[in-house]
Amino acid sequence: MSDLSINSLSRRQTFLKLATAFNGAVGVVLGIPIVRYLFSPVTRGRDGGYDRWISLGSVDQFPAGQTRLAAYRNPSASPTDGETAEIPCWVRNIDGNNFQIFAINCAHLGCPVRWFPQSRLFMCPCHGGVYYEDGSRASGPPERGLFEYPVKIADGSVQIKVGELPTPGASAANRLIQIKGQTPCA
């Protein structure tokens, strides 16, 4: 009698172990797609359609020697994004041929910088970062200059390569140009 119960108990324990292992396997089968779904914003990468050349409008909208606000619709926008996909940027026409396009986001913590043409400075309303007209850091908490988008002139229009929110730590990854003499934060 006692022998029997011990035997059947150990057999049932084996069954329980097998059932647990089986559920573990099912968990992995279900878990892999869940994890892939969760991490898709990271793993989708640049092939998902962002990081594209976008036109900001014809060159004559940006007079030489001036810095003007422009906006573009983010290339990877979805219908539910609404106005959040309309991203502004500062377009500086240096001399008629050369352009600099600065991200609107302060290199400190991403607040929108404003251009003051009289003093030729960008100022940030949040923590007081200030930049010169070429985007280099003038004062305040930012550790580097403004983020710059790659720019080219094609078919008479100013085109920039965009698609990602520029952030101080990820600047190398988002391929925005580093302004000379400035180092990104670690």
Add this chain to the structure above:
Amino acid sequence: MIRSIGRWFDERLPLSSPIRDAMEHRIPPETASWFYVFGSAAMTVFALQLVTGILLALIYVPSASEAWNSLQILNHSVTLGWFIRALHGWGSNFMLAIVLIHMVQVFLFGAYKYPRELTWIFGIFLLLMTLGMAFTGQVLRFDQDAYWGLGIGASISSRVPIAGAALVKLLLGGPIIAGATLSRFFALHVFVIPGLLIAFIGLHVLMVVTLGINEWPMPGRLVRRSDYVEKYHEMTRARGVPFTSYGAWKDAVFSGVILLAIAGCAFYFGPFGPSGQPDPRVIQTVPRPDYFFLWLYALLSLLPPQLETPVLLIGPAIALIILLALPFVSGEGEKSWKRRPIAVLTILLAAVGLGTFTNLADHAPWSPVMDASTAAAIPAKLLTGRTPLEIQGALVFESKQCHNCHALGDIGGQRGPALDGVAVRLTSDQLVRQVLQGGGNMPAYGKNLNPAATTALVAFLETLHPPGQRAAQDASLKGGAQR
């Protein structure tokens, strides 16, 4: 009749005796005190948040293109929608405040010591979740502050070594702040964190009931692992009083007062925002965090740039480790605040520190006043009797945005020093150098000021000294600098 219905249910769902046991468990008589009401009040406010949150979800649309509009509808079109929003917003502020007070009380009364270490640790989790609810809730109020606040969150996350870029995308749900961002904050605010909160509140309360409420700390009565539980039960057996007949009414009264206070604030002050539409093209904005994150905003402005990233990334980890380690480091010994001066000083220091930072963030002296150069006046007394050159200098002062960072007669920015008496501090040569080369925290204006403008500006600045005091003069010049 009611009794028989009750019996019917109790036969099938035997809950009445555990509930009665929990309600009438014996508590030390001194703990039926007004100091012991904060935990239950926090739970009551959480219940209010659940109810009002569900009510808001009836109207709110968690879509980046519609959220702001649905908030407007709640505020202006739906009957009493503004009041429910205001209840939820004020409830959030009250909940955080009460949770903090509860934590201070528990800390000062030594309630985290043996055998209640885990109750404290779960309490820390609950604090983190409450802060998480406050931040995610601020995002759901999808306005300009929410949009740029997300940008700040992304910028901070991006500074994490190696994983930074991936973290930003996980936080935003994509490469930019957009529809996916709001959706995931909605999921966190409405499903994930509340679910965890309910679970952990349940465990937290279960532990309080089963371990017994912390006794009133008496100086000299030390906690020892060897005999604490035994002594506690001895005491509650000998002198304990049932919770429902002694302590509960104070909990109920305080919870009611708090609910009334929230309703009063909601009625008089109304809902929070939303501010402008979350349109990144509208850059005429001055983003500010909600009240409970103002101290962080101040800290981010005042830290030296090189220290910012380490402090941001390591600081919270250290704070968390200290809080979690506390019951293990001082799990025994003295409970009374009267014999724990360091504990009392820690609380005072934290309160003064947070209070100072919050107060500073209210004025934000580090932010330039973005419209001072067009909207702020120069006091008339600084302009009367001036030469044309000096008046010209005052114009340069305004047009070159000096006023955005420098105040005159208390008007203007406070990023840089006020210039009312600048001529006493700097000679005209030093003024020219400071203006052209910048330095300290000032940009160099060399490229943007022609010599005529510089001369005029410095001539104006030279007049800025109190009537009885002479302007600073270069001692190396014979007879002093003549101007």
